[in-house]
Amino acid sequence: MNNKTTRGREATYALPVVILAAGEGCRLQAGNGGKPKPLTRLLGLTFLERVILSCREVGVREFYVVTGCYEDELIRHVEELGRRLGISIRPVHNPNWPDGNGTSVLAVSPYIAGPFLLVMCDHLFDPDILRCLMEAMDDGEGCLLAVDPRVDRVFDLKDATKVCLDGRNVTAIGKGLAPFDAVDTGLFLCRPFLFDALAEARRGGDGSLSGGVRRLVEEGRVRAVDVADRFWLDVDTPESLSLGKKHLLTGLAKRGDDGIISRRLNRPLSRRISQLLAATPLTPNAITVLSFLSCLGGAFLFGLGIYGWTVVAGFLVQWASVLDGCDGEVARLKFQGSRFGAWFDTVLDRYADVAVVVGISYGYWLAHPRPLVWLAGAVALTGFVLASYTKKEYALRFRLQPPGGVLSNLAKRDVRLFALFLGALVNRPFEVMVLVGLLSHTIIGWLFFAVYRQRRRRAREDLQRVE
Amino acid sequence: MNNKTTRGREATYALPVVILAAGEGCRLQAGNGGKPKPLTRLLGLTFLERVILSCREVGVREFYVVTGCYEDELIRHVEELGRRLGISIRPVHNPNWPDGNGTSVLAVSPYIAGPFLLVMCDHLFDPDILRCLMEAMDDGEGCLLAVDPRVDRVFDLKDATKVCLDGRNVTAIGKGLAPFDAVDTGLFLCRPFLFDALAEARRGGDGSLSGGVRRLVEEGRVRAVDVADRFWLDVDTPESLSLGKKHLLTGLAKRGDDGIISRRLNRPLSRRISQLLAATPLTPNAITVLSFLSCLGGAFLFGLGIYGWTVVAGFLVQWASVLDGCDGEVARLKFQGSRFGAWFDTVLDRYADVAVVVGISYGYWLAHPRPLVWLAGAVALTGFVLASYTKKEYALRFRLQPPGGVLSNLAKRDVRLFALFLGALVNRPFEVMVLVGLLSHTIIGWLFFAVYRQRRRRAREDLQRVE
Structure with a gap:
């Protein structure tokens, strides 16, 4: 949920962002068919698009993209992005x-009069880092640099810009520093006086940001x-x-919210599928x-009451369960999540x-035309729907969140559909369905009992405290 | 919801309350069979109990009840209340x-060292008034008196204590004031210096709080x-x-949340029933x-498929719908509401x-043994449950809250059950049920459509603002 629903929430942060996308990026091009680095696609988004969406995620609404080497391609891409994203x-x-x-x-100095975020278009980063920078801004008068003191996990340490720290103050910065305390992540919160410092450095012959x-x-x-972290x-x-791709993919699971089947079986599959779908x-x-x-197809095939088709239906339903994880994963990968x-x-x-x-x-009714079949179906139906409703x-x-526990985990959709899949394989989908339905009702009852008991216990404790 | 779920929320307010219950209350006794006034029952609660629960509602955990005239009866009642309520x-x-x-x-001065609330046990009041007093407390050095400037709505104005105001300061207080600006409600937030003032007044021959x-x-x-208000x-x-009873009863409806049948038909009935149930x-x-x-009984009678019983079932279901309003009403009347x-x-x-x-x-299946009956039942069932689920x-x-509108109001339970009741009267419960079920699905679809369209419109507006 977290990174799916933040569009409105962050309206208080309204810093503009400057994205540096002027360089050549020749080392990456070797493996990239000569495409400009900002336009390199990673899991469905160009680098530039991902950086822009990461910034929008934390409330940024004003974007400056500095072009250089690939001016025309970038301008076309930027125009297309602006139109498509409505920014x-x-x-x-x-x-x-x-x-x-x-x-x-x-180059952006004529446009910027107050504090701004500065990011590199070839960096992947957790949007939360920008949020931290903006939250640290309040007291005013400095530039803020996001740094990572866990240097052992930095991918290409040799090439990284290092910093020395004295408390929270940066006392030295450079690629060749030794010893050093942390690594420059390339994410800044700057103020316009940086422009003066840059102009001065350039007059001294150094045109670099550093x-x-x-x-x-x-x-x-x-x-x-x-x-x-x-x-x-x-x-x-x-x-x-x-490495970046791998990290984005492994970070997909909604931690804690998944059922056991989802975690062990569906996620590893859905992650691969999401990668393709993205x-x-x-x-x-x-x-x-x-x-x-897929579920509708499965339902139709189950309705034929023929073993061969039942197995196919089982696969369809399990496939639907895997695919059910992909929508959220693709949404997180491509910043397309919404409450809707x-x-x-x-x-x-x-x-x-x-x-x-x-x-x-x-x-099942085709083979056993008794009304009891429909009553049992109603029990299963309501168990499935009301387990979710009750929570x-x-x-x-x-x-x-309602109290968890093993029992409660069994009333989750991934477990339910997997049970139906197994039931279909052995030609017992109806029996399994009714059992799972009954189990769901049991779990609902247990949930009420657990919460009721908890309340009683609290009331007793209140009373003891009083006495 | 508001006054049903506040027990935990108000833990920040921890003022003690002093409840004055020492008087004789002879005017009320005339119509009360000689019972002590604090023990007079109103809608299931004694006066004292209602005052205590009103205070608990806003977070009070420490209660002092001053007895006088009916010491023994009151002490017994207070002990019983403390045990039962766990306070x-x-x-x-x-x-x-x-x-x-x-x-x-x-009399309570030996027990109280800081600010405290002071209320009369023969006053009915909205607990929110105490909340206002406590919220107004922050800046410190005065006594606070809740006053009502809408003097035309005061029941017994002649007997009321009046106050003159200069801005927020009380400049005069007394029964005989004329002209005056507002009426003393008998709800105070005091500090211990009141004790000194009382002692002094008493030495001057005036033993009254005023x-x-x-x-x-x-x-x-x-x-x-x-x-x-x-x-x-x-x-x-x-x-x-x-008058107090009437006010408590008319204040029961959950405003805005009720469907049309509930508002027009069920509430006037349920209010009368709640009064008895309380x-x-x-x-x-x-x-x-x-x-x-009641619903289960109705369901069983519907299942017989016999017209006479169907009518009875219809009445049972409509009765259940009325009773469904009473639980919340009694909870509000008796401060027994809970999230559980x-x-x-x-x-x-x-x-x-x-x-x-x-x-x-x-x-219906008994007369028309076709599987289509069950499929139609499944459509109705899911319509009923998912209309609520979707919201x-x-x-x-x-x-x-989801967007409302006439259509959305039709998918409410009161309307649904009333339609089934009418259907039962004309021996067409199944047809009505399927129709209402289809309508519910339509409403779910409409809800998605309405929200989707709203989002599209907002996105377009965002885009226009950008351009």
């Missing part, structure tokens, strides 16, 4: 880009903000690109619909469950 | 009670807090008692179960709906 992105050309990345920052920052460091005007990666080589234009909502249609999507997904899951129960009941209601009333 | 109530006897209610406040307060007024140490009533006579020891959860059992109760009620409603659908489908999910995801 204002101003491309700023830096004809002096070969003189160093400091000149690229200088040159300007070094001057501020000497004046004691740069403070460090620890990124803690948050992910960041400077992508310069094909190796670092695949490269397509399919939106998360479209994937939600695909998963729903989460809502749509959850309600459609219930409809899919209903269809499957009706299909299985119908298939949602609890969350609404108590503003808490 | 600490200390009875304090004031042997000087005939000298005036100021002596009753003085006498002590008047001294503080003269020193400019009493500030007024406006009760705004909040309810309060000084109950001195049988007439004011029945006098019994039935808890709200027990009423919830009674409503559920609200959760339990909602989930049990869904189970009840399921039972009714299964019963109606079975009854709950929306509320969870968006932290907002």
